Structure formats: C-alpha cells, structure tokens
Amino acid sequence: MEKAGLMKNATLRQFKVFESVARNLSVTRAAEELYLTQPTVSIQLKQLSDVIGLPLIEQIGKRIYLTDAGQALLKTCREVFDSLERYEMLISDMKGVKAGKLRLAVITTAKYFIPRLLGQFCQDYPGIDVSLKVTNRERVLQRMAENQDDLYVLGALPEEADVVIEPFLENPLVVVAARSHPLAAEKAISAQRLAEEAFIMREPGSGIRLATEQFFAERGLKLNVRMELGSNEAIKQAVAANLGIAVLSAHTVPLEHGSEDLVLLDVKHFPIRRHWYLAYPRNKQLSVVAQAFLEFLQREAKVIGDKYLQGIPGLHSPASHERPAPEPQPAARKARQKK
Helix, strand or coil, rough: CCCHHHCCCCCCHHHHHHHHHHHHHCCCHHHHHHHHCCHHHHHHHHHHHHHCCCCCCEECCEEEEECCCHHHHHHHHHHHHHHEEEEEEEHHHHHHCCCCCEEEEHHHHHCHHHHHHHHHHHHHHHHHEEEEEEEEEEHHHHHHHHCCCCCCECCCCCCCEEEEEEEEEEECEEEEEECCCCCCCCCCEEEHHHCCCCCECCCCHHHHHHHHHHHHHCCCCCCCCEEEECCCCHHHHHHHCCEEEEEEEECCCCCCCCCCCEEECEEECEEECCCEEEEECCCCHHHHHHHHHHHHHHHHHHHHHHEEEHCCCCCCCCCHCCCCCCCCCCCCCCCCCCC
C-alpha cells in the first residue's frame, strides 16, 4: 500500500520527461524535444526517482543507461500514453470525427508504395496525423517487440513473434538487368541459364534474398553472388553499371521499367508471388485510427497496387501462376494469417 501511495505523487509531466530521456538516452535531446531546459529535465527525473525510491537511469562516462526499474517504467509509460491516445481517439470517434495519430514502422522496400497509400488515406481522413518510420527488417521486429508503433509492414512473415498477420498487397519479385545485358532481348529464360549469371543481392537474412535462394535451391541450382549491397537503390545502380543482375520487388522498379538503364528480364516462373503484410502483436488493442487504416488497406490497397504495378511482364498472365516459387515459411511460427 505504501508504494501505491507514493506513486500517486508522480505526475504525468514527469512520466513524459522520463519517457523522452529513456527513448533518446540523452537529457539534452529530451530537453530539446520537450522545449525545456536541461536543469528542468534533470530536476523532473530526480523527483520521479525519489517518488519511486529507486534510480531510473545511470550515467557511465557520457552515456546514459536505464536501470531495471527504468526499463520497467519505460514500458509502463508507453502503456499509459497508448491508453490515453486510444481514449482521445475514441472520444473523437464518438463525436463523429476520425482524429488522432497513426504510427507506422515499415521495412525499407515498403517506402516505394506506402506513401501512395498514405496519401489517399490522409485525404479520406484529414484529421489523422501519420508518423512513418522506415528501417530494416530487424529493427522493425524490434520495434514491434517493444510495442513502439500501431502497425508494422513486413515483406516476409516473422518467425517466432506472436502476431496477427494481414496480407494486403501483392509483392511480386522480378529479375532486373542492364538494358545492354545479353539476356535483355531473350524470352522465357530458364532458371539454369539465369544461374550462370553473377547476382547482386541484399545482405543475408533479407526476405528477397531468402526467396531467391529458395527458388534456385528447389531446382538444384546455386547462385553466383558477386556483390552484397545494403539498399535497393545501390543494387539498381550496380545493375545499371552491368556488374550483375538482381531480383527485386516489383514495387522498386516501376519508374525504371522502360528506361534507358534497366530492363525486366523474361524469366520462366517469374515473378515470384509474394505479399506485403500488415502485422501487430496479438494482444495489442488497436486504436480507432489504426483500425481505420487497417480497414482502408483491406478496401483500397489492391486497387492502388494494381495500378502501380501495371506493365510488369507476366504479373497478370496465366503463365505466371504456372509454378511460382512459394514464399519461405518459418519452421515454427505462432503468427496467424487472417483470411
């Protein structure tokens, strides 16, 4: 009872100050973010630590670290702030207005189409603000584990996370080469012939690389990887320079399709059929705004996606469904895919 009484003395402002310091691991950046002076931030932190009766942060050299009590409080702060945000959105919804903030974290390849979807969504719901975090797959999964956002966009299913999965948009993989490449004018290129070429690929563990390696492994073929690069843009530049060929999401190449630099190769059993997935922790309670975005994707994503992927060879032809390589599936996965 004594601890509960002490916590009543903590203020929402102190929680906000602590959350900013804990997230930034910097008193200076927290002060700038909250438009406060550094002494004010330090005082608020000390007062909150005194209320709790344990240190929340520790400084070693110039770096700040969270104590165990600080880690637990950060999780609690996020839960409290999420609950307050959901309540504000619920009240707005009761008033007949969709308003609030939508927080999305997406893998880097999704940056090619997510802005198009968000543009239409924001037109439909002008009262909703959007925060978009674009990062690699590992960081997106980490953010989801820490419940930092409302929804997450992935190109491959998470292996162990207990999450809800919503496929919302086709994500076909295509083979690209320089327009001057010897295979550029050939038709129905076999996997055996393709395997003779040098490949430029993303780092090991990326969803596209896993799908590509599985496609060739199922045919008893091994890839000749000449170069590994960390971004799709770097891969496209290397392909345009005739350093090799690459497998990329069709969403990354529409602007280059038909250009002087890159060409989509006509390869048997390509495109590889995959999907983009919207994910969130199974026990997460979606806000009114997050639910509105989920329903928007279910309603509009395919229409927008089909328009965006026009002109991709083989994408809508019957032959493209003949023997598509299946998407890599984790050996053990708790994730549930909704129909």
